[in-house]
Amino acid sequence: MKAIVLTKYGPSDVLQLKEVEKPTPSDDEVLIKVHAASVNDWDWCLMRGTPFYIRLLCGLLKPKIQIPGVEIAGRVEVVGRNVTKFQPGDAVYGDISESGFGGFAEYVCAHENALALKPNSMTFVEAAAIPHAAMLAVQGLHDEGQIQPGQKLAINGAGGGVGTLGVQIAKSMGVVEVTGVDSSGKLDMMRSIGFVQTIDYTQEDFTENEQCYDLILDTKTNRSIFKYMRVLNPHGTYVTVGGDTPRLFQALFLGPIIRMFSKKSVCIVNLKPNKDLNYMNELFEAGKIKPVIDGPYKLSEVPEAIQYFGEGKHKGKVVITLDGNNKT
């Protein structure tokens, strides 16, 4: 089968389209014919072997994972003998980061628990855009942020995967006043999917403004925690899904202290992959969410697509299609 193979850490030309052996599922796995996959922060970090913890997880000097790609949508071809949830022919999607990656390939094996059935009305391209970003958004807004109808929400780093799904999930929960912060080229797209107010971070620092929020969802965590606290209402919650590592540690260690001296909360999302995919299916089928797709690009274009993602030029999710179309 064809796959994008990574043999060493480095710039995007370390990724090569190669012919490799088709995988065989273990007893708890299914073999999936991949129709679409999306580019993820994992792929950008794995390719370059940075930040350093990636090397601790994936190989100190060279990557143990040879085929990147963690968000996939496709059709089950073979099921392992312990598999009970799926059968050959099922259309599925999910985040396979805990099944060893491998999504940028014609076939991949994944544990059955990493997958959900794809609704018929959702294309494979749409499905591949959902698993990771939607889980971060819903677990950030709902589980950590305890979002309530009528609240004022701000999303920092709003034009990527988490922000573009996050605004739609928030609206489905009755939150109308949503502000999105990102660069100028993304603001029109952001307004078109429901952000009521948009702020260009190259022109304005939203934490210096007078406007305060009940909930802040942050995908970048590029400021001191005290700056975020400045624009949080007295009972407000700040939730980060990721970003700058020293700032994340600051939020982790100072969050409990802030809580002791105020009514404000600081939370960090510890992603539970695929937990809420069935809920996403319900929202999708009710017409409440529709992923923003950048692409789709071809399998051979994965190196350029990962580079483009890493440079932050994308809007929504960068999706790869393996069969040149967007069929269901």
Ligand SMILES: NC(=O)c1ccc[n+]([C@@H]2O[C@H](COP(=O)([O-])OP(=O)(O)OC[C@H]3O[C@@H](n4cnc5c(N)ncnc54)[C@H](OP(=O)(O)O)[C@@H]3O)[C@@H](O)[C@H]2O)c1
């Ligand atoms: N919690 C967990 O367990 C977990 C697991 C995996 C990943 N993550 C994290 O989750 C996040 C994924 O978010 P995502 O998929 O939405 O990322 P994304 O698609 O890369 O979107 C981030 C957006 O932020 C914008 N941006 C860049 N610099 C900014 C700034 N200074 N201020 C405001 N916006 C800025 C980028 O656009 P421009 O570059 O054009 O500005 C981009 O549109 C990452 O931080 C990742 O590390 C968390």
